[in-house]
Amino acid sequence: MQSNDARITRRTALGSVAALLAARPVRAAQERSAFALIGDRYHNSDYIRTGLGKTLGKDLGLDIAFCDEVKMLRGDRLRGHKLLIILRDGMTWPDGYPDESTNAGYVATGSPKILSDPPVPRPEAKPAYWITSDQGRTVKQFAQDGGGVLLLHNVTYISPHNDEFREVLGAVTEGHPKIRPFKVKVTNKEHSITRGVKDFVVTDEQHYMKYEKDPKHLLLESVNEDGLGWNNLGPSSPAGWAYDYGKGRVCYLAPGHLLTVLWNPEYVKLQQNAARWLLREI
Numbered sequence: 351m352q353s354n355d356a357r358i359t360r361r362t363a364l365g366s367v368a369a370l371l372a373a374r375p376v377r378a379a380q381e382r383s384a385f386a387l388i389g390d391r392y393h394n395s396d397y398i399r400t401g402l403g404k405t406l407g408k409d410l411g412l413d414i415a416f417c418d419e420v421k422m423l424r425g426d427r428l429r430g431h432k433l434l435i436i437l438r439d440g441m442t443w444p445d446g447y448p449d450e451s452t453n454a455g456y457v458a459t460g461s462p463k464i465l466s467d468p469p470v471p472r473p474e475a476k477p478a479y480w481i482t483s484d485q486g487r488t489v490k491q492f493a494q495d496g497g498g499v500l501l502l503h504n505v506t507y508i509s510p511h512n513d514e515f516r517e518v519l520g521a522v523t524e525g526h527p528k529i530r531p532f533k534v535k536v537t538n539k540e541h542s543i544t545r546g547v548k549d550f551v552v553t554d555e556q557h558y559m560k561y562e563k564d565p566k567h568l569l570l571e572s573v574n575e576d577g578l579g580w581n582n583l584g585p586s587s588p589a590g591w592a593y594d595y596g597k598g599r600v601c602y603l604a605p606g607h608l609l610t611v612l613w614n615p616e617y618v619k620l621q622q623n624a625a626r627w628l629l630r631e632i
Contacts, residue, residue, distance in 0.1 A: 381432055381629075382411060382412050382413060382432065382433075382629065383412065383413040383414075383415070383430065383431045383432060383433070384406070384412050384413070384414045384415070384431055384432070384433035384434065384435050384500075384625075385414075385415050385417065385427060385428055385431045385433070385434055385435070386398075386402065386414050386415065386416045386417065386434075386435035386436070386437070387417055387418070387420065387422070387423050387434075387435070387436045387437075387438060388402075388416055388417070388418055388435075388436075388437050388438055389418035389437075389438055389454075390438040390439045390441065390442075390454070390504075391439075391441065391442075391443055391447065391452065391453060391454060392439070392452065392454055392504075393437070393438060393439070393454055393503075393504065393607065394454040394455060395416070395418040397608070397609045397612075398416075398437050398606075398612075399416045400609060401606075401609050401612030401613060402414065402416075402435065402437070402612065402621075403416070404613070405612060405613065405618050405621045405622060406435075406621060406622065406625050409618075409622070410622050410625060410626070412433070412625060414435070415431070418438075420438075420442065420480040420481070420485075423481075423485045423488060423489070424484075424485070424488060425488050425491070425492075428488065428492050428497070431497070432497060432498060432629055433497065433498045433499075433500060433625065433628055433629060434489065434492055434493075434497055434498070434499045434500070435500045435501075435502070436499075436500075436501050436502065436505050436508075437502040437503050437504070437505065437606055438504065438505070438508075439504045439505070439507035439508065440479050440480065440481060440507045440508035440509075440510065440511050441477040441478065441479060441480070441507070442477070442478045442480050443475070443476075443477055443478070444478055445473050445474040445475060445476055446473025446474065446475050447473065447475055448473075448475035450464055479511040481508055481511050481512045481515060482512075483512070483514075485512070485515075486512035486513070486514035486515045487514055489514070489515055489518055490514045490515070490517065490518050492598070493518055493595040493596055493598040493599070493600055494595065494596030494597060494598060495596065495597060495598065496596075496597035496598045497598045498598060498599050498600075498601075498625075498627075498628025498629055498630075499518065499595070499598065499599070499600045499601070499628070500601050500603075500624055500625060500628055501519055501600065501601070501602045501603075502602070502603055502604075502606045503555075503557065503603075503604060503605065503606030503607060504523075504555075504557065504606075504607075505519060505602070506519065506521055506522060506523035506557060506559045507523045509521065509522040509523065510522055510523070516562075518595060518600055519600070519602060520561065520562050520563035520567075520591065520593070520600070520602070521559040521560060521561045521562055521563075521588070521602065522559060522560050522562070523557065523558070523559050523560075524558040524559055524560055524580075524581070524583060524587075525558055525580060525581060526555045526556055526557045526558060526580065527555075527556060527578070527580045528555075529553060529554060529555055529607065529608075530553065530554075530556065530574065530578065531551055531552070531553045531574075532551070532552065532554065532556045532572050532573060532574045532575070533549055533550070533551050533572070533573045533574075533575055534549065534550050534551075534552065534570055534571075534572055534573075534589055534590075534604075534605060534616075534617070535549045535570065535571045535572075535573055536548070536549055536569065536570060537568055537569060537570060537571050538568065538569045541569055541592065542623060542626075542627045542632045543569060543590075543592055543601065543620060543623045543624050543627050544569050544570070544620065544623070545623070546619065547616055547619045547620055547623070548616055549616075550614055550615075550616035550617060552605055552608075552610070552611045552614055552617070553608070553610070553611075554605050554606070554607045554608060554611045555607040556572050556574060556580070556587065556604075557572075557587065557589075557604045558580050558581075558583050558587040559587060559588065559604075561588040561591070563591065563593060564593075567591045567592060567593040568588055568590070568591045569590040569591055569592060570588070570589040570590030570591075570603070570604070570620075571586055571587070571588060571589055572586060572587050572588075572589040572604060572605075573585055573586040574586070587604075588604075589603070589604040589605070590602060590603045590604060590620070592624065592627065598628075599627065599628045599630075600628075601624045601627065601628055603617075603620060603621065603624060605617055
């Protein structure tokens, strides 16, 4: 017959084991969690949440905290997450839009103009560039400390307004034409992110940017096969790259203006491979 001390010791040991087992799923979830800053005037948050919520959330199993409030890009909000995702530009519009039809929430009605009775005061319609010095340092520190940073589509428009963010991304925007078809070509087939991915065609904003890192990190190129360029820049542009940054990793992928783009089967492979590479799972 066991003594009281023995029974207490055994219960304590079992309790400790149970506590450890219970903690494992929590730690595992934290190791595959992401904070995603999304949405702007031209890019409705819902399609991004829907798109990435499937490709990286449901299908890949990441626990993603989506947010469209730029003030939440802070160190305390990133704490506990292993991955930072950003798909949005560098502007907010606190004083309204110069043209309401360019608002991502605008629904065309066939009317030649928007009516309001009583009339809406004419807005000043000037952009505010939201990223602060602290936020640029936060992104840089997150990567240097071992976090994975997945930067998508129009984040190149943040770069002109913060040198530290620009240094992490490794590029700055040069603009883009209207939505049109183009091919995304895999230029480095040996990288873990592109392995098994075929060239694909999307109808999207073909973003042009000035790439500022070593060419050896380039993975993708966008090419308008009709030979159409943009502002004398020609029909092609870098469209994806990845590299180690401090203890962490950074990846940029250019496509992403429409849900049909985010769900292109080959682009789904790229998104998922990129997330797994950033998390050091491949």
